[in-house]
Amino acid sequence: MSLNEGFFILPGDEYDQQLLANVHPSDWVNPQPDGRYNLAVLGAGTAGLITAIVAATLGAKVALIERRAMGGDCLNVGCVPSKGLLRAARVWADLHRAKDFGIQVPPGAIFDFGTAMGRMRKLRARISRNDSVYRYATLGVDVYLGAGRFASADSLRVEGPAGDRMIRFVKAAICTGTRPSIPPVPGLAEAGYLTNETLFSLRELPRRLGIIGAGPIGCEMAQAFARFGSQVYLIEALHGVLPREDRDAADIVRRQMEKDGVQILCCGKDLAVEKTGAGKRLVLTSHGQRHYVTVDQILVGTGRTPNVDGVGLAAAGVDHGPEGINVNRRLQTSNPSIFAAGDVCSRYKFTHAADAMAQIVIQNALFPHPFGLGYADIDSLVMPWCTYTDPEIAHVGLYEQEAKDKGVEVETYTYALDEVDRAILDGEEEGFARIHLQKGTDKILGATIVAAHAGEMINEFSVLMKAGRGAKVIAGTIHPYPTQAEVNKKVVNLWRKAHFTEGMKRLLVKLFAWMRKE
DSSP: OOTTTTTOOOOOOHHHHHHHHHHSOTTOOOOOOOSOEEEEEEOOSHHHHHHHHHHHHTTOOEEEEESSOTTHHHHHHSHHHHHHHHHHHHHHHHHHTGGGGTOOOOTTOOOOHHHHHHHHHHHHHHHGGGGOHHHHHHTTEEEEESEEEEEETTEEEEEETTEEEEEEEEEEEEOOOEEEOOOOOTTHHHHOOBOHHHHTTOOSOOSEEEEEOOSHHHHHHHHHHHHHTOEEEEEOSSSSSOTTSOHHHHHHHHHHHHHTTOEEEOSEEEEEEEEETTEEEEEEEETTEEEEEEESEEEEOSOEEEOOTTSOHHHHTOOEETTEEOOOTTOBOSSTTEEEOSTTTOSOOOHHHHHHHHHHHHHHHHSOTTTSSOOOOGGGOOOEEEEOSSSEEEEEEOOHHHHHHTTOOEEEEEEEGGGSHHHHHHTOOOOEEEEEEETTSOOEEEEEEEETTHHHHTHHHHHHHHHTOOHHHHHTSOOOSSOTTHHHHHHHHHHHHHTSOHHHHHHHHHHHHHHHOO
16 A cells, blocks of 8 residues: 555655655565464554564564554654654744844845755654664564454454465454544635645645644644744634643743744634635634635644544454544453554543553553453553643643542642743743642642643653652752752742641741740
């Protein structure tokens, strides 16, 4: 199957050729199965790759089947290329404000979008070596390129270019991921649109870009392309941006995006698209006002659809619904010999979530209790996430309202970055750290950080939550000065100060007075 068939379109430079040679080599010959596999893995995105390589390292006989490209969305059309572009966009933004730091950028300085895209493709090709077919084969995984479909409860058929292969297995893992969800907007299909699967093949910067959906993908790309110089219109059906996050956190990002030139049309209703001689016209109502916006390209970022069609789930006895494959806490499907991991079965559609779920599949599929390590389950996961706008928003655990909905009394503390010396010196003082603690204890229920490097800073809270330790650990930990991560200790100190009562203070005053007596 050609990668361009329902996947991504490549400009065809040397870096794309290196990428293809790694993730879908044209000369690859699928192996001939030799007996049953301990584990057959369907899908070679993050969840499938981790499942396969860990199982093979442990000595299991493993088959890995991939229809399109090793590395899945994350490597090819997701995390890797998007973060490459975000880094370039941040450099461009820094140059535009370089005069604040004493640097005069001369008139006529060239900002070359094509060079930024070339850098992204070069680095993607380099990273792709880690996910390459030949690397996995060398490490003991039988890699099959082709469309895999369950033929029965314990077998898979792989349709490859050189003929079909029938694979029999003891256990299997479904890791087929998701694809872009396209909203039923009148005229959208006729006008044409981009998704994350085609965006990173652009050769020229769109002068005008419309983006549908103000979730993480939409916001990240809206800000990046605005910084590159596109006139960006970001359309969202709900109010504001990043509707999952706390409003004051999302509003900080919204204000920065607007400073970068993004025009946000939220509460968008009755959206339609018309193809005209001047471009693609978006027609919508935002806050009661009718808008007519003409753009050159439209990017759709409105969610994900699980890849469950065409893989023979009925033949395998695997149940699924609109949100993907149904699994229990141990990631076991309705067929007890078949598991699932990653975006196809999880509400957490993150690469690191897929990695963590793969570890659970390995333990439960290959080392079932009572013969092995004991069962692992998804309830044990402490799942952070981050939206990589500038500033970033990172979160772990519960939000305040979620804690209240669970009947947990919560204390919430927020410390602003504009009171942190390093953030002020860096010129990155828009943001805050926020913690939610169980009332009367130092137990951390959740945390949110809005900062330039929030994704790095949230880890301190994640580690403590996973270890079952509380805020007192941070309060007693020395943080280097000056760092932006000091905000983690400062927000905890708000809790410590709040629990220093007037009664305690009066007692200490009496103690100090007694100590002064001769």
